[in-house]
Amino acid sequence: MRIEWASSLMLQLGQLWQNKQLAPSLLITGDMGIGVSETAHAIAELFRCRNQTNGKRCGQCHDCRLIDADTHPDFLLVAPDEGKKQIGVDKVRKANEFATTRPQVAACKVILIDQAERLNTASANAILKTLEEPASSVVFILATERPGQLLPTIRSRCQSYVVPMPTPEQALSYLDDIAQKQTLLDLARGRPVLAASLEDTMASREKLLALFAGLLDGKLNAVEAASGMAKLEVEHLMTWLQAWLVDLVKASLGQQQALQDPNGLVELIDQALPSDKLMKWVDQQISDISAMRRGASLNLQSWLESMLIDFMSLCWGER
Numbered sequence: 001m002r003i004e005w006a007s008s009l010m011l012q013l014g015q016l017w018q019n020k021q022l023a024p025s026l027l028i029t030g031d032m033g034i035g036v037s038e039t040a041h042a043i044a045e046l047f048r049c050r051n052q053t054n055g056k057r058c059g060q061c062h063d064c065r066l067i068d069a070d071t072h073p074d075f076l077l078v079a080p081d082e083g084k085k086q087i088g089v090d091k092v093r094k095a096n097e098f099a100t101t102r103p104q105v106a107a108c109k110v111i112l113i114d115q116a117e118r119l120n121t122a123s124a125n126a127i128l129k130t131l132e133e134p135a136s137s138v139v140f141i142l143a144t145e146r147p148g149q150l151l152p153t154i155r156s157r158c159q160s161y162v163v164p165m166p167t168p169e170q171a172l173s174y175l176d177d178i179a180q181k182q183t184l185l186d187l188a189r190g191r192p193v194l195a196a197s198l199e200d201t202m203a204s205r206e207k208l209l210a211l212f213a214g215l216l217d218g219k220l221n222a223v224e225a226a227s228g229m230a231k232l233e234v235e236h237l238m239t240w241l242q243a244w245l246v247d248l249v250k251a252s253l254g255q256q257q258a259l260q261d262p263n264g265l266v267e268l269i270d271q272a273l274p275s276d277k278l279m280k281w282v283d284q285q286i287s288d289i290s291a292m293r294r295g296a297s298l299n300l301q302s303w304l305e306s307m308l309i310d311f312m313s314l315c316w317g318e319r
Ligand SMILES: [Zn+2]
Pocket: 049, 050, 051, 052, 057, 058, 059, 060, 061, 062, 063, 064
C-alpha cells in the first residue's frame, strides 16, 4: 500500500537529492496514523536507488534489488525493540559507528531513526554529536509523530518535512480491498494507516454490538453481557466501546450518519435518552477507559457490569 499523499514530498526530496542540496539530517513528521514511518522508509529507499525519477525509485537497479531483498548494506534502521519503550544507547552507538565507514554500493549511507521520540537522554545525546558533525556520505532520517518530544537541540539540527493529511479519496484508495473500510476510516478520523491497523479488531466489534443488542432486547442481563464483553481482547474492547460511546452522543445530537450501530441507537434516541445525563455518563466512561489504557487497575468485569446497569437505567429509568 502506497502513501499517495506523500508523493509531492517525495518528489521535492528526490529533486533536492539529485541536485545535492539535501540537508544531512532530515526530520519527517506528521499526524498520527497517516504513515510517517512508512514515508520515512520510502524516502530511505529513494535515496539509495541510482535511477530514481519523479520521487519514485526505479525498482530495477542493483540497489533496488538489494532493497527488495532487505539486504542493502548501506542502510541501517534504528528503532525500539519489540515491547521496549525506548531506543537504547547501544543502538545509537552502532549507528554512529556505521556512519563513519564508506558506503559499499549506493552513493551514500542512509540511517533511519524511526519513532525518534523514543530516544532516551543518553541515546539522544549520543546521536547529537554525530548530527553536529555529519559525514558527507551519510544521510540521517529521523521520523516521529511526536516532534515535540524530541530534544530541541536535535530538532534544530534537522531540516523538517511534514507528511500532509490524505484527502478522503486518497484514504479510501489506500484501504483498497479492506472490508468495511469507511467504518474503519470514520473510527480512525480519516487516518488510513491507523484504520488499516484496526482491521483485525472487526470481529470483536461484531461481538460487542451483538452483546449490546442482546441486552437491549432483554435476552441478556447486564452481568451476562458484561461477562461476554470481558472475554474480548481488551484493547479491541476499549477501542470499540469508546467508538460506541461517541456514537451514542452523536445520535443524541441528531448526527446519525457516522453510527457504528444505527438501528439499535436510533431506536433508543427516539425514546428520548436524556442528553445532559447521557453526556455526563459518556464522559465518565471515556475517562475510565483512558485510565484503564494508562494502566489503572480497575476490575474489568465489575466495571462493565456497572457501566451496563447505569446505561440501562439511563435508557429506561426515566419513564
Ligand atoms: Zn532503483
